[in-house]
Amino acid sequence: MKNLDVKILTKHLDDPELHTLAAYERHGGYGALRKALKGGMTPEKIHEEVKASNLRGRGGAGFPTGIKWGFLPKQTEKPVYLVINADEGEPGTFKDRLIMERNPHSLIEGCILSCFALKANHCFIYIRGELFKAIKRIEQAIEEARAKGYVGPNVLGTGFRCEIVAHPGAGAYICGEEMALIESLEGKPGQPRNKPPFPAHVGLFGCPTIVNNVETIAYVPWIVENGGQAYSDLGSDRNGGLKIWGVSGSVKRPGLWELPMGIPMRYLIEECAGGMKDGKVMKGVIPGGSSCPPMLAREIDVALDIESIKKAGSMLGTGCVTVFEEGICTVRLAQRIAHFYEHESCGQCTPCREGTGWLYRNVKRLEHGDALEGGLGLLESICNRILGNTICALGDAAAMPIQGFIQRFGDEWAAHLGAGRCPIQG
Amino acid sequence: MSLAFSDAAMRRFEKIVSRYPNKQAALLPVLHLAQEEFGYVPPEAMEYVGALLGVPPIKVQHVATFYTMYNLKPVGRFHVQVCTNIACYLTGGPEIFAHLKRKLGVENKGTTADGVFTLEEVECLAACGNAPAIQVNDKHDHEWPIVYHEDQTVAKVDALIADLRKKASASP
Numbered sequence: 076m077k078n079l080d081v082k083i084l085t086k087h088l089d090d091p092e093l094h095t096l097a098a099y100e101r102h103g104g105y106g107a108l109r110k111a112l113k114g115g116m117t118p119e120k121i122h123e124e125v126k127a128s129n130l131r132g133r134g135g136a137g138f139p140t141g142i143k144w145g146f147l148p149k150q151t152e153k154p155v156y157l158v159i160n161a162d163e164g165e166p167g168t169f170k171d172r173l174i175m176e177r178n179p180h181s182l183i184e185g186c187i188l189s190c191f192a193l194k195a196n197h198c199f200i201y202i203r204g205e206l207f208k209a210i211k212r213i214e215q216a217i218e219e220a221r222a223k224g225y226v227g228p229n230v231l232g233t234g235f236r237c238e239i240v241a242h243p244g245a246g247a248y249i250c251g252e253e254m255a256l257i258e259s260l261e262g263k264p265g266q267p268r269n270k271p272p273f274p275a276h277v278g279l280f281g282c283p284t285i286v287n288n289v290e291t292i293a294y295v296p297w298i299v300e301n302g303g304q305a306y307s308d309l310g311s312d313r314n315g316g317l318k319i320w321g322v323s324g325s326v327k328r329p330g331l332w333e334l335p336m337g338i339p340m341r342y343l344i345e346e347c348a349g350g351m352k353d354g355k356v357m358k359g360v361i362p363g364g365s366s367c368p369p370m371l372a373r374e375i376d377v378a379l380d381i382e383s384i385k386k387a388g389s390m391l392g393t394g395c396v397t398v399f400e401e402g403i404c405t406v407r408l409a410q411r412i413a414h415f416y417e418h419e420s421c422g423q424c425t426p427c428r429e430g431t432g433w434l435y436r437n438v439k440r441l442e443h444g445d446a447l448e449g450g451l452g453l454l455e456s457i458c459n460r461i462l463g464n465t466i467c468a469l470g471d472a473a474a475m476p477i478q479g480f481i482q483r484f485g486d487e488w489a490a491h492l493g494a495g496r497c498p499i500q501g
Numbered sequence: 502m503s504l505a506f507s508d509a510a511m512r513r514f515e516k517i518v519s520r521y522p523n524k525q526a527a528l529l530p531v532l533h534l535a536q537e538e539f540g541y542v543p544p545e546a547m548e549y550v551g552a553l554l555g556v557p558p559i560k561v562q563h564v565a566t567f568y569t570m571y572n573l574k575p576v577g578r579f580h581v582q583v584c585t586n587i588a589c590y591l592t593g594g595p596e597i598f599a600h601l602k603r604k605l606g607v608e609n610k611g612t613t614a615d616g617v618f619t620l621e622e623v624e625c626l627a628a629c630g631n632a633p634a635i636q637v638n639d640k641h642d643h644e645w646p647i648v649y650h651e652d653q654t655v656a657k658v659d660a661l662i663a664d665l666r667k668k669a670s671a672s673p
């Protein structure tokens with residue numbers, strides 16, 4: 076296994092002042108920015124390092140960051156925007172909040188370097204409105220960086236202009252979807268646009284735009300400072316570097332740990348989170364937020380990289396694992412998840428608006444032992460009518476876990492049919 | 502319609518608008534400001550904000566009704582929001598929510614007769630590692646209006662409610 080002691084974003088978390096510029100710099104912060112801008116690194120060179128790093132987007136889809144950056148038009152009259160997705164709303168996910176509250180300058184330094192690489196002069200950080208402390212910390216960090224000449228009209232006296240704005244969301248999970256986020260930033264309801272055109276060509280205010288997750292961009296300074304290859308080497312095949320992993324639910328020590336891509340899920344749950352609490356027995360896990368199909372307790376030796384977990388039938392998602400125990404009825408758990416997606420569908424396209432409601436109502440009926448004729452087949456057919464037929468991936472996010480629960484816990488689901496009540500939890 | 506921002510709010514308004522390439526982009530943060538100033542977002546506030554930003558009131562309404570953080574009706578001094586999503590579901594969130602409904606004598610989204618508490622069941626708060634989590638908004642606190650309370654239990658929630666009650670009677 077890889078060296079588990081290397082840390083990047085969490086290395087100095089024991090410093091309670093890390094969120095201040097003084098402490099961040101004491102630990103070497105803004106060294107990468109100086110190296111790049113004063114040491115003559117070109118935007119192209121930074122882009123190359125990010126490509127070489129095998130950094131994959133940490134927002135859930137795992138798209139290679141260097142390749143995404145390459146989608147920007149080579150030549151454009153329009154301003155280019157960098158937008159940071161700090162909407163953290165996928166149930167079970169709580170990692171970006173840590174970065175913003177405790178190590179906000181890592182994100183700000185990453186934003187400046189990424190703007191430089193993308194030849195963008197404006198960056199918006201779209202922060203979930205409920206995360207008031209994170210918004211405050213990010214605003215303070217921007218002000219401190221501006222006072223030091225890292226942000227503003229003339230970064231480090233090089234003539235490079237970089238403006239960063241923290242923008243509060245207002246409560247809507249859908250705004251985590253990049254096109255909805257862009258609409259929301261423009262002061263509209265968060266209703267996703269059809270793709271194509273992709274945001275790299277027609278994004279914020281109609282201009283070329285790159286949307287990246289908080290954690291993705293917070294790793295950029297280390298990559299610039301140490302080289303893309305060094306970052307890649309910290310992780311596993313095609314899954315570069317470290318990641319902040321989370322464990323929540325019925326474990327002894329829920330929390331967050333920064334560890335290499337590719338570590339076994341079992342290590343995370345048993346060594347880091349201390350295994351099950353109160354003598355409970357693990358029944359299964361939801362690997363990376365509620366849109367990921369669940370996995371059984373006996374499957375947790377899977378390596379946490381994008382390809383391995385996909386092969387095992389689920390998704391890496393946001394890398395925050397939720398653990399549930401024997402005795403928990405998976406239909407009732409799925410009902411809670413289905414309720415979430417029904418509530419959060421933006422209502423724009425029919426398969427999602429209607430489908431998420433059908434899913435919720437039918438899972439609820441099943442939980443009460445009162446399923447309609449057609450039973451599990453009906454649920455599966457609703458899933459199939461949603462999957463791939465919606466404007467954005469919220470519909471898929473609602474359908475995939477239901478399919479996954481039926482696949483993994485089919486006997487338990489079937490036992491609810493005609494039972495008149497929940498056979499597991501009563 | 503007689504709603505208007507105070508001078509201090511107007512200064513904040515100008516600062517917010519200056520950050521965006523057009524005025525409509527400032528709509529979400531300005532609606533937050535309006536809610537802070539007026540306590541909630543009634544139709545008059547939507548009209549007022551629309552006039553300030555040059556956005557038709559119907560568009561402001563479309564936005565104000567789309568997002569859950571804008572209160573279209575008055576809420577209590579403390580808006581107590583209990584997460585019952587997956588991590589909180591597994592660690593006692595629903596039990597805490599049920600307990601608070603009984604204790605405060607209200608249903609979901611209900612406000613106590615004295616106007617001190619509004620209770621609501623909400624989705625994941627990105628606090629799953631410290632579940633169950635509760636978000637409390639204080640309408641009167643303009644410095645720090647939103648506070649998270651994590652690792653909650655029924656006993657801790659009782660203490661929290663007592664605390665908030667004390668705060669309400671000390672500075673109504």
Ligand SMILES: Cc1cc2nc3c(=O)[nH]c(=O)nc-3n(C[C@H](O)[C@H](O)[C@H](O)COP(=O)(O)O)c2cc1C
Binds near residue numbers: 252
């Ligand atoms: C319904 C939905 C919700 C999403 N929520 C988030 C989110 O809260 N945070 C995030 O970074 N990405 C979220 N995404 C993924 C984004 O659309 C986008 O892929 C991501 O921000 C890209 O950044 P990355 O390449 O750095 O991961 C969501 C996607 C969907 C379909």
Ligand code: FES
Binds near residue numbers: 167168590625
């Ligand atoms: S599930 Fe309650 S905070 Fe995430």
